[in-house]
Amino acid sequence: MKAMSTTTDCKWNPSIARIAMLAVTAFVFMNSAELQAAAQTSVTTYHYDNYRTGWNQKESVLTPSNVASPSFGLLHQVQLDDQVDAQPLVVPGVAIAGGTHDVVYVVTEKNTVYAIDVHTGMPLVSVNLGTAVPLPLGCNNNANNVGITSTPVIDPSSNTMYVVAYTLENNSQVYRLHALDLGTLTDKLPSAVVSAQHTLTNGTVFSFNAQYQRQRPALLLANGGIYVGFGSFCDFSANLSRGWLLGWTAATLTPFPSSQLNDQQATDSGNFFLSSIWMSGYGPATDDSGNILFVTGNSDARTYDGITNLQESVVKISNTLTAVIDLFTPRNQVSLDNADADFGSGGVMVLPDQPGSTPHLAVAAGKNGTMFLLNEDNLGHYSPKKNNVLASYSIGGCWCGESYYMDPKDGLGRVVSSGGSTVEVWKVETKIKPALKKAASSAFIGGGQDPGFFTSISSNGSTNPIIWALSRPSGSGNNISLFAFDPETGGSTLKQLFQASAGTWPYLGGNANLVPVVANGQVFVASYKQLSIFGLTNGVTNGLSSVTKPKATKAANQQ
Numbered sequence: 001m002k003a004m005s006t007t008t009d010c011k012w013n014p015s016i017a018r019i020a021m022l023a024v025t026a027f028v029f030m031n032s033a034e035l036q037a038a039a040q041t042s043v044t045t046y047h048y049d050n051y052r053t054g055w056n057q058k059e060s061v062l063t064p065s066n067v068a069s070p071s072f073g074l075l076h077q078v079q080l081d082d083q084v085d086a087q088p089l090v091v092p093g094v095a096i097a098g099g100t101h102d103v104v105y106v107v108t109e110k111n112t113v114y115a116i117d118v119h120t121g122m123p124l125v126s127v128n129l130g131t132a133v134p135l136p137l138g139c140n141n142n143a144n145n146v147g148i149t150s151t152p153v154i155d156p157s158s159n160t161m162y163v164v165a166y167t168l169e170n171n172s173q174v175y176r177l178h179a180l181d182l183g184t185l186t187d188k189l190p191s192a193v194v195s196a197q198h199t200l201t202n203g204t205v206f207s208f209n210a211q212y213q214r215q216r217p218a219l220l221l222a223n224g225g226i227y228v229g230f231g232s233f234c235d236f237s238a239n240l241s242r243g244w245l246l247g248w249t250a251a252t253l254t255p256f257p258s259s260q261l262n263d264q265q266a267t268d269s270g271n272f273f274l275s276s277i278w279m280s281g282y283g284p285a286t287d288d289s290g291n292i293l294f295v296t297g298n299s300d301a302r303t304y305d306g307i308t309n310l311q312e313s314v315v316k317i318s319n320t321l322t323a324v325i326d327l328f329t330p331r332n333q334v335s336l337d338n339a340d341a342d343f344g345s346g347g348v349m350v351l352p353d354q355p356g357s358t359p360h361l362a363v364a365a366g367k368n369g370t371m372f373l374l375n376e377d378n379l380g381h382y383s384p385k386k387n388n389v390l391a392s393y394s395i396g397g398c399w400c401g402e403s404y405y406m407d408p409k410d411g412l413g414r415v416v417s418s419g420g421s422t423v424e425v426w427k428v429e430t431k432i433k434p435a436l437k438k439a440a441s442s443a444f445i446g447g448g449q450d451p452g453f454f455t456s457i458s459s460n461g462s463t464n465p466i467i468w469a470l471s472r473p474s475g476s477g478n479n480i481s482l483f484a485f486d487p488e489t490g491g492s493t494l495k496q497l498f499q500a501s502a503g504t505w506p507y508l509g510g511n512a513n514l515v516p517v518v519a520n521g522q523v524f525v526a527s528y529k530q531l532s533i534f535g536l537t538n539g540v541t542n543g544l545s546s547v548t549k550p551k552a553t554k555a556a557n558q559q
Helices: 014-039 333-338
Strands: 072-083 089-096 099-107 112-117 123-128 153-155 160-169 172-181 197-199 205-207 220-222 225-230 244-249 292-295 314-317 324-329 348-350 361-365 370-375 391-394 403-406 413-417 424-429 435-441 454-460 463-470 479-486 495-504 517-519 522-526 528-536 545-547
Touching: 072 112, 072 495, 089 153, 089 517, 099 528, 153 220, 292 348, 361 413, 370 435, 391 435, 403 454, 454 517, 479 522, 495 522, 495 528
Parallel strands: 072 545
Antiparallel strands: 072 528, 089 099, 099 112, 112 123, 153 160, 160 172, 197 205, 220 225, 225 244, 292 314, 314 324, 348 361, 361 370, 370 391, 403 413, 413 424, 424 435, 454 463, 463 479, 479 495, 517 522, 522 528
C-alpha cells in the first residue's frame, strides 16, 4: 500500500484555514470562560469557612482603589417576601432554571428559599418550606414571625443545601432539617423532624420541645455531619428551654445517637435553666481535629459546675457529641449570669495555625466587651480568681463575632473585632508569647441597637485586603449601611473607602445580625425584604435594577 504523502497530498485552502482559525479561537474562548468559571469563589458556609474567619482570600476583582472610586456602587435590589436574618451563600456555575447560572441563595423568615442570578438580580427558583410561626412565646426579638433564621450550609460535592425551617403544622411548632437540591430547591431526602432526648442528673429524660427552642446559630457541615445549635426565645419559658447541639449524618439525615445538652440538671430553685447556644447567629466552629466549638449564654448563677451546667462558656465537644473535651468560663461568670450579660452573645473564632509554641489560638467575646485570646489546645477551664487565658482585651459590647486575615506587609495574622460601634484591627504576635496588639480602628459607624456588628474580609491572597462591615439600623428610616475600610494605609485610623445604604430594618426589637458577603467582584447584603448587590458599575449608577420576587412554590417533599 502506498504511504500517504505529507507534502503533496494536502493543499492549502484559505476558506478551510479561516474556519479552522475560528474554531481554535472559539475553543480557546470557551475554555477560557470555563477556566474563569472554575476559578470563581463559592461561599458555602457562614463566615466562609469552619474556623469562621470571614476571610475570602480569592477576591481578585475588588481592590481598595476601585472600591473607593465612583465605579463601585449598587447594582441590583431584589425584592423578597420577608426579613432575612441569615447570611447569603454563593455558588457559581449551577445548573438551574434551564441553564447555567452563578447563584446567590437567600432565606427568609417566611420560610422561603431563593436562588437568584448574581449578574441580573433575577430570581431563578424559589420554594416555601411551610407556614412560619407567628411571634413565638410572644417574643419580639425577631420579626412578626419566625421561619428560617439561621444561615444554611451547602455541600458543593453533592449540590445540596441544608436548611432548618420553623413551621406551624396542625397548630404545633416543628423544626425540620431539609436537604435541598441546589438546582431545583426540592428535597433530596425526606425532611427530618428535629427531636432529641437527654438524661438529666436524676435519671429522668428531658425531651426537645420545638415550642420553646430557638434555632439561631448558623449550621455547620463537618465530619460528614450537620450540626445545629438551639437556644431560647427572649429567655422566655426558661424552665422549659435549654441549650442543645444536635447532629445528623449529612448523607441520610439520620440523627446522631448522642446530643449535647448544656444544662443537664434536674431541678433549680428558680426554674431557670437555658445555657443557650445563640451567638447572634454566628455558627459553631471546628478545629483541626474536627472538634466543635461554641459559646453558651446565661443560666442560674448558683448552678454552674462546669460539668452538668455549662453556662457562660466556650465549649469544645467531640465531633460525635459524646464528650465535652474542654471549656473556658470567665471568672466573673456569676455576675455575667446575674446581669444577663451573656458571654454567648458572640461566637468563637478559631485562628488558622500560627507560628511559635502555641499554634492553635481562638478568640471569643460577649456582652461585657472583653475579647479573650485562648489557647485552643487548653482553653483554661474555670477559676473564680483569674481567667486562665493567654490575654484579654476590651473591644466594646459584643453582639458580634470576629474576623481574620493575613497582613501583606509583615505576613502576620490580624484579628478584626467589631464590638461597640467601631472596627478594630489587632496584630497577632507570637514571638515571645501569643498576644494581640491593636493596630488600627475605624471611626464610629453608627447603629441604634445593641452594640457590636459583623464584618468580613476580602483579599487576593494576602494583597489588597478590604474590611467590610454592616452597621445596625439608624436614622428615621432605620437604614443599615455597608462600609469598606482599607487596613493598609498606615496610622491608627482605618481609611474608609465606601459607605452606602444597603437596606432597612424596621423590627428594632431584634438585632440586625447581618453579614456582608464578598465573592467574585460583588458584595451581597440581605436585610428586610430585600437583597442588595454591589459591584463595579463603570461609573454608571442609574442602571440600577429592582427585581420583583416570583411566587414561591411549596416544597415537593414537605411533610
